[in-house]
Amino acid sequence: MTELTTLSRSVAGKTxxxxxxxxxxxxxxxxxxxxxxxxVAATDINADGVRATVAEIRAAGREATAWTLDVGDGxxxxxxxxxxxxxxxxxxxxxxxxxxxxxxxxxxxxxxxRWQETVNxxxxxxxxxxxxxxxxxxxxxxPRIVNIASTExxxxxxxxxxxxxxxxxxxxxxxGLAVExxxxxxxxxxxxxxxxxxxxxxxxPEEHKQIYARRRTALRRYGDPEEVAHGTLHLCLPASSFxxxxxxxxxxxxxxxxx
Amino acid sequence: xxxxxxxxxxxxxxxxRDHLSVxxxxxxxxxxxxxxxxxxxxxxxxxxxxxxxxxxxxxxxxLWCTALGYGVEELxxxxxxxxxxxxxSHLFAGRSHEPAVALAEKLREIGPVPNxxxxxxxxxxxxxxxQVKLIWYYNNALGRPEKKKIISRRRxxxxxxxxxxxxxxxxxxxxxxxxxxxxxxxxxxxxHYREGEPxxxxxxxxxxxxxxxxxxxxxxxxxxxxAFIAEPVLxxxxxxxxxxxxxxxIQKVLDEHxxxxxxxxxxxxxxxxxxxxxAEAMGMRPDTASVAKALSSAxxxxxxxxxxxxxxxxxxxxxxxxGVFGHGFTYTGHPVCAAVALKALELMEERDLFAHADRxxxxxxxxxxxxxxxxxxxxxxxxxxxxxxxxxxDRGTREAFPVQRGVGTYCMxxxxxxxxxxxxxxxxxxxxxxxxxxxxxxxxILERFGRGLDETLAWVEAGGGAS
Ligand SMILES: NC(=O)c1ccc[n+]([C@@H]2O[C@H](COP(=O)([O-])OP(=O)(O)OC[C@H]3O[C@@H](n4cnc5c(N)ncnc54)[C@H](O)[C@@H]3O)[C@@H](O)[C@H]2O)c1
Ligand SMILES: Cc1ncc(COP(=O)(O)O)c(C=O)c1O
Numbered sequence: 001m002t003e004l005t006t007l008s009r010s011v012a013g014k015t016x017x018x019x020x021x022x023x024x025x026x027x028x029x030x031x032x033x034x035x036x037x038x039x040v041a042a043t044d045i046n047a048d049g050v051r052a053t054v055a056e057i058r059a060a061g062r063e064a065t066a067w068t069l070d071v072g073d074g075x076x077x078x079x080x081x082x083x084x085x086x087x088x089x090x091x092x093x094x095x096x097x098x099x100x101x102x103x104x105x106x107x108x109x110x111x112x113x114r115w116q117e118t119v120n121x122x123x124x125x126x127x128x129x130x131x132x133x134x135x136x137x138x139x140x141x142x143p144r145i146v147n148i149a150s151t152e153x154x155x156x157x158x159x160x161x162x163x164x165x166x167x168x169x170x171x172x173x174x175x176g177l178a179v180e181x182x183x184x185x186x187x188x189x190x191x192x193x194x195x196x197x198x199x200x201x202x203x204x205p206e207e208h209k210q211i212y213a214r215r216r217t218a219l220r221r222y223g224d225p226e227e228v229a230h231g232t233l234h235l236c237l238p239a240s241s242f243x244x245x246x247x248x249x250x251x252x253x254x255x256x257x258x259x
Numbered sequence: 260x261x262x263x264x265x266x267x268x269x270x271x272x273x274x275x276r277d278h279l280s281v282x283x284x285x286x287x288x289x290x291x292x293x294x295x296x297x298x299x300x301x302x303x304x305x306x307x308x309x310x311x312x313x314x315x316x317x318x319x320x321x322l323w324c325t326a327l328g329y330g331v332e333e334l335x336x337x338x339x340x341x342x343x344x345x346x347x348s349h350l351f352a353g354r355s356h357e358p359a360v361a362l363a364e365k366l367r368e369i370g371p372v373p374n375x376x377x378x379x380x381x382x383x384x385x386x387x388x389x390q391v392k393l394i395w396y397y398n399n400a401l402g403r404p405e406k407k408k409i410i411s412r413r414r415x416x417x418x419x420x421x422x423x424x425x426x427x428x429x430x431x432x433x434x435x436x437x438x439x440x441x442x443x444x445x446x447x448x449x450x451h452y453r454e455g456e457p458x459x460x461x462x463x464x465x466x467x468x469x470x471x472x473x474x475x476x477x478x479x480x481x482x483x484x485x486a487f488i489a490e491p492v493l494x495x496x497x498x499x500x501x502x503x504x505x506x507x508x509i510q511k512v513l514d515e516h517x518x519x520x521x522x523x524x525x526x527x528x529x530x531x532x533x534x535x536x537x538a539e540a541m542g543m544r545p546d547t548a549s550v551a552k553a554l555s556s557a558x559x560x561x562x563x564x565x566x567x568x569x570x571x572x573x574x575x576x577x578x579x580x581x582g583v584f585g586h587g588f589t590y591t592g593h594p595v596c597a598a599v600a601l602k603a604l605e606l607m608e609e610r611d612l613f614a615h616a617d618r619x620x621x622x623x624x625x626x627x628x629x630x631x632x633x634x635x636x637x638x639x640x641x642x643x644x645x646x647x648x649x650x651x652x653d654r655g656t657r658e659a660f661p662v663q664r665g666v667g668t669y670c671m672x673x674x675x676x677x678x679x680x681x682x683x684x685x686x687x688x689x690x691x692x693x694x695x696x697x698x699x700x701x702x703x704i705l706e707r708f709g710r711g712l713d714e715t716l717a718w719v720e721a722g723g724g725a726s
């Protein structure tokens with residue numbers, strides 16, 4: 001049996017492509033990976049935002065490059081992935097994080113439009129980035145894919161069925177590819193964040209966040225994006241080579257709490 | 260604040276948020292802390308839905324008030340139209356407007372006090388406070404400043420403001436609120452089942468209560484007693500129907516001592532007992548009356564005190580000496596409330612709702628009486644579309660359950676589980692469905708209640724709630 005100590009617990013020198021890096025968990029993940037010594041290909045639809053993230057990383061003396069990328073655009077995905085591999089000489093880690101939240105009742109007028117947007121950004125984009133990245137991942141000695149799903153993929157909140165459907169889909173995609181790509185040593189996992197303080201939850205007033213967290217989570221609080229980034233980092237370590245196909249809740253105990 | 264749909268994930272529900280910022284009226288506060296509120300989100304017809312989409316029949320018409328049921332377009336329209344035309348104007352200092360005048364005319368035409376003018380307010384409580392103030396003012400104007408005391412009945416409910424709360428005869432509304440005020444007295448509740456002596460007939464009971472009132476007035480001095488206030492059928496005190504002949508007997512005493520009769524029609528008014536007003540059903544001859552609740556079917560807050568012309572003439576004369584008649588609220592006769600109330604009364608007329616209430620009321624009373632033999636039920640009572648079942652530990656001795664067992668509340672909650680909202684007044688379960696109920700709605704209400712009642716029996720037999 002291999003000694004644990006011989007397995008690397010560092011992403012230093014790896015190249016990681018992360019989507020949705022202008023804000024929230026994506027930004028926190030980009031910064032954490034860079035701080036751990038990875039080359040970070042930071043992407044986001046928000047050009048200024050992603051440049052700001054990269055500027056911060058570089059100011060700390062770490063390596064990152066910004067790409068403007070709308071994950072709803074399949075051609076752009078292929079182009080950016082090729083550019084990233086070209087820039088850094090390969091690709092080891094893909095983190096599908098970019099996301100939007102479009103709620104509304106099933107019989108609402110805008111449902112069809114919201115469904116399309118939601119499924120496109122939260123689910124279709126994931127298979128596209130994965131397909132574009134696959135040729136490069138296959139050449140890596142510890143290829144890792146992490147998709148950011150949600151506890152909304154494990155349970156659901158009313159008025160958010162498209163979101164919940166897409167996030168449940170992400171879990172399914174993760175499992176399917178974990179099995180399919182396992183023989184090549186590629187691990188595919190997803191994280192199910194619970195209530196996290198990011199732009200997505202910014203409109204929920206602080207008092208309401210506290211009421212929610214006290215009533216629903218084991219830890220009685222909202223989480224921070226860095227706490228999700230640590231979960232992602234852990235799944236991307238070379239040493240996490242036997243973990244695949246999991247949907248890991250990073251939710252302060254939201255999904256396990258009964259009363 | 261309610262969030263846009265895209266921000267509802269990881270946001271607390273309304274019930275989760277409730278306890279932070281709402282102080283609830285007339286509520287068991289520790290129980291609310293423990294159990295959280297039931298959040299009602301929408302209504303249509305006689306039904307309402309909670310925040311989880313569960314449907315309930317509103318068996319208590321909200322708080323005895325949503326006579327026409329929910330979602331009546333004409334009332335929404337009447338409000339919208341009046342808001343667009345004149346959202347506010349008042350009746351102070353010689354101002355007037357059409358909606359208030361038209362509603363006052365309507366009340367003069369159909370109300371229980373002949374030739375009455377209307378003084379508008381926004382709640383039953385303020386109407387009853389107005390009653391007291393008007394009667395005090397009246398007696399001052401007539402040069403009898405001693406004649407100020409008001410008599411009401413234990414278990415009567417007239418509201419919670421200082422005078423109304425003083426007239427209310429229920430302990431939670433007095434205890435620790437420093438009420439009643441010194442001018443208020445209470446007499447026995449005309450509930451034969453609970454207050455009758457062993458072997459006493461209803462007629463004997465009635466005579467005893469009339470004598471009690473007479474003795475009280477004599478003891479206080481008739482020159483100090485101004486008025487007696489009564490709900491035709493007591494509502495919140497447990498739906499108590501006084502015995503036949505009670506009001507005529509009381510009336511005789513009042514007449515003898517020149518004491519006014521205030522008729523609190525806040526629940527009984529507008530068809531509830533199967534007659535246009537409760538006074539008619541119960542044989543009362545009121546001097547003044549308070550109306551609210553069904554006046555607008557609770558679409559908007561509005562109440563009215565109906566005062567006979569003769570009394571108003573006295574106010575006018577007094578004005579020559581005293582100047583301004585200093586009583587009135589900003590929202591007295593609020594044009595939007597008046598317009599909606601007027602439309603509500605028109606709809607009641609168009610739909611012949613009082614006759615309908617009489618008809619289905621009889622059906623309801625017959626249906627409710629089928630529970631009289633249930634092992635938990637001591638008494639079934641009511642009139643028209645107002646009814647109650649009193650739950651007892653021993654039907655033979657009428658022994659009540661210990662209060663802390665909470666049998667009535669348990670039953671109310673089981674009924675809620677089965678989709679009917681009723682109200683536990685102690686161990687009395689009250690019914691007061693919207694006047695628009697049909698016979699099949701009544702079947703459904705009683706069927707749901709029956710299931711809740713049987714579950715309560717099983718719980719009681721298993722020792723539930725007994726510590
Ligand atoms: N915040 C939470 O509580 C929470 C909980 C569970 C899951 N999530 C998921 O976490 C992920 C990150 O969200 P966050 O909370 O950090 O939100 P966020 O809004 O702070 O960040 C999302 C980022 O995605 C970017 N983005 C949106 N659409 C894009 C597109 N078409 N192409 C490229 N980038 C795009 C945005 O510009 C933004 O920078 C999302 O997938 C979200 O669904 C969030
Ligand atoms: C008979 C009676 N009078 C007065 C009131 C007080 O009305 P409000 O709650 O509008 O002040 C009520 C309320 O239930 C009532 O039932």
